[in-house]
Amino acid sequence: MKSVLEVAGIYCIKLKKNPHIQFIGLEIHKPSIEQVLKQCELQKIENILVVDYDARLFMEFLPSNVVGRIFVHFPVPWDKKPHRRVFSAAFIEEALRVYM
Ligand SMILES: C[S@@+](CC[C@H](N)C(=O)[O-])C[C@H]1O[C@@H](n2cnc3c(N)ncnc32)[C@H](O)[C@@H]1O
Numbered sequence: 001m002k003s004v005l006e007v008a009g010i011y012c013i014k015l016k017k018n019p020h021i022q023f024i025g026l027e028i029h030k031p032s033i034e035q036v037l038k039q040c041e042l043q044k045i046e047n048i049l050v051v052d053y054d055a056r057l058f059m060e061f062l063p064s065n066v067v068g069r070i071f072v073h074f075p076v077p078w079d080k081k082p083h084r085r086v087f088s089a090a091f092i093e094e095a096l097r098v099y100m
Pocket residue numbers: 007008009010026027028029032053054055056073074075076084085086
């Protein structure tokens with residue numbers, strides 16, 4: 001079974017409901033990372049690799065066709081700072097490459 005990428009949100013309930021799936025959670029906000037790691041420890045969740053890295057750059061490290069799903073949860077639109085947006089043509093291109 002292929003891994004699942006979680007971007008901009010890692011939800012323990014989803015991890016617990018799918019213990020047979022390996023999740024990779026990409027987050028750059030340290031307090032959010034600490035919170036999810038704490039919850040995983042408390043709830044004994046082991047099917048997540050939490051990566052403190054920019055999701056837009058992380059996919060470059062992955063080979064093609066290794067990801068079964070990619071979820072991007074409510075990323076900030078950054079109306080005044082478009083360079084910070086998660087979604088871009090390059091992001092979609094990389095997402096398709098690792099997915100297909
Ligand atoms: C609006 S919050 C959404 C949080 C959560 N999904 C929710 O609905 O409450 C956006 C999240 O995306 C993360 N984020 C923004 N840009 C990112 C990037 N390039 N790579 C990884 N995470 C990113 C932020 O740190 C933040 O936690």
